[in-house]
Amino acid sequence: MKLYLSADMEGISGIVDPTYINPGMENYERGRQLMTGDLNAVIEAALECGAEEIVVSDSHHTMNNILLEQLHPKAQLLCGTPRDFSMVQGLDSHFDAALFIGYHSRQGAPGVLSHTMTGVIRNMYINGQLVGEFGFNAIYAGLCGVPVCMVSGDDQIAAEAKQLIPQIQTAIVKKAVSRTAALCLSLEDSRAELRQKTKEALRNLSACAPLRTETPMQLTIEFAHTGEAEMAAIIPGSTYEPGTTRATCQVRDQYELYRTMRAMINLAATVPYV
Ligand SMILES: [Zn+2]
Structure with a gap:
């Protein structure tokens, strides 16, 4: 089994505001540790399910957030910019599934640090359907023939993802209180949730089909x-x-x-x- 993990930062365990996700701010180094820890929980569970290739795509901001020194040695890390296909660079049909880790809800919707790509976008539509980063990247994956079987983040991105892909497994690591506040699970519990939902997703992979989108x-x-x-x-x-x-x-x-x-x-x- 070959897996592609697209990792954003806003939906990572314990991250609630910009101080965790912007280089130089007071909680950024903690944010990097938290992000790497969430990914390791997913990678460990994937390996237990028989994954033999795991590519982690660092997909936030400078795309140099994940600590390679602490990342599980069985995963490969795609990091740095620029990348033509940004958050899904390198995703192609040889992967069996994609998992979107640390994702957030779209611009204008409730949820921790909700936005779509950069500050200029109010709304984005593909064939008339409103999409955030999750939907945009899931449609890209679908057109590559790859299903998105799991998402992690707050309760709001879980609901947004389920609207588009009802069969998706959702690891909810925090409950949004406002755009910059959340009720966070303990790290022990959130990592257990990440492991459990990863296993459920990979054991039931056939239930999750690639998203179909009409082209052009x-x-x-x-x-x-x-x-x-x-x-x-x-x-x-x-x-x-x-x-x-x-x-x-x-x-x-x-x-x-x-x-x-x-x-x-x-x-x-x-x-x-x-
Ligand atoms: Zn981000």
Whole structure:
């Protein structure tokens, strides 16, 4: 069994606010330890279920958060930037399943540190369906033929993930109280939850099919203001929808989907707010 673990940071055990996830802030070194510990719990359980290849993709911010020194020696670590396919770089059809660890709910939804990719995105849609980072990456995985069988994070991302993939196993390591507060399980209990849900997911893998998405796809991003949408729409093939803050582009496959999204948000980020 070959597994791909995409690891974000906001949904990791014990992490509740920006001080844990931004290099240089007071809890960041703790955040890295917590992230590595959550991953080790998942990796140990996966190995017990017979996994023979595990790739961990560090998928938060600088993508250099996980402590290789402390990561389980049987896992390989993909880290650093830039990466064409960002949080799912290297995910392809040779993997049997993907697990999304430390994920968070989408922009505008309740949940610890909820957002979608960067600060410029208000809402993002694929073929008219509202998606956050979980949905975007799960659709990418599905188009590669790989099911997403497990997600970990707070209670809000668990609900968001279940809406898209009802069979998914959800390891809930904390309950959101506000966007920057949560009721956290003890590390002992959250790691037990991660191990148990990983095992359930891998033992019932056939219940979880890859997500199906019609191609070509319509990628629509709603920005904060019209200037950002107008700038995003300079990409050939993209259009600005007059009277809105949205830019839309038709893309052929998951590779164009990811590149176009990254190009749109990077262009939009060059526009000053005032
Ligand atoms: Zn993140």
